[in-house]
Amino acid sequence: MIHLSPAVATVLRELESFGAANDAAESHRERKMLNLDWPAAEVLHLAVRQSRRRRILEIGTSNGFSAIWLAAALPADGTGSLISIDRDPDKLAAAARNLDRAGLRSRVTLMEGDASRVVAGLDGPFDCVFFDAARVSAPDQLARLLPKLSPDASLFADNVLSHPGEIEGYLAAVEGSGLFDSVVLPVGKGLAIAVRR
Numbered sequence: 001m002i003h004l005s006p007a008v009a010t011v012l013r014e015l016e017s018f019g020a021a022n023d024a025a026e027s028h029r030e031r032k033m034l035n036l037d038w039p040a041a042e043v044l045h046l047a048v049r050q051s052r053r054r055r056i057l058e059i060g061t062s063n064g065f066s067a068i069w070l071a072a073a074l075p076a077d078g079t080g081s082l083i084s085i086d087r088d089p090d091k092l093a094a095a096a097r098n099l100d101r102a103g104l105r106s107r108v109t110l111m112e113g114d115a116s117r118v119v120a121g122l123d124g125p126f127d128c129v130f131f132d133a134a135r136v137s138a139p140d141q142l143a144r145l146l147p148k149l150s151p152d153a154s155l156f157a158d159n160v161l162s163h164p165g166e167i168e169g170y171l172a173a174v175e176g177s178g179l180f181d182s183v184v185l186p187v188g189k190g191l192a193i194a195v196r197r
Ligand SMILES: C[S@@+](CC[C@H](N)C(=O)[O-])C[C@H]1O[C@@H](n2cnc3c(N)ncnc32)[C@H](O)[C@@H]1O
Pocket: 033, 034, 035, 036, 059, 060, 061, 062, 063, 064, 065, 066, 067, 085, 086, 087, 088, 091, 113, 114, 115, 116, 132, 133, 134, 137
């Protein structure tokens, strides 16, 4: 069991319920929340917390469910920050509200726009990147990020088992870079973890 602050735990449980109900009822894909499954979020949180990541980038914010898990994994001494990108302004507004309610808004910079374009304009270094947006364009984002990664950077990507065809280009790019050791955990929709050699 992961012990989260009451504010964080309350918001996360609410978002879990909201996302499940919303996504079951919503026929338009862009209006679904598509949040990370709870067990995968727990793995992501523990891995980030244990490795003391301080400069985290998330691609695909939605309404902030995984951003809250990531921000809650930043060092407790107040150092470290998360940048999270989404192209949907309504989802980003919801993420801002949810992060605020969780007491984590000050740790997170939300950026609106196409992920590849936003990533191109970011300064590194990042010691952790979570890819959870456009799986087909993730290789392009990875290529732009490689020069901006710290020597010990770790990468995470969701949907490896649920969308193998869409994610295969990303997995091939990670392997082809020759920079990472990687594994796919059969948790949630399939979580890929890559750690720089
Ligand atoms: C799977 S959801 C993210 C879920 C979120 N990480 C969570 O677990 O709560 C994917 C998000 O990526 C955004 N997205 C999709 N393609 C994008 C792109 N090319 N650039 C920026 N955001 C994109 C969508 O608007 C959507 O909110």
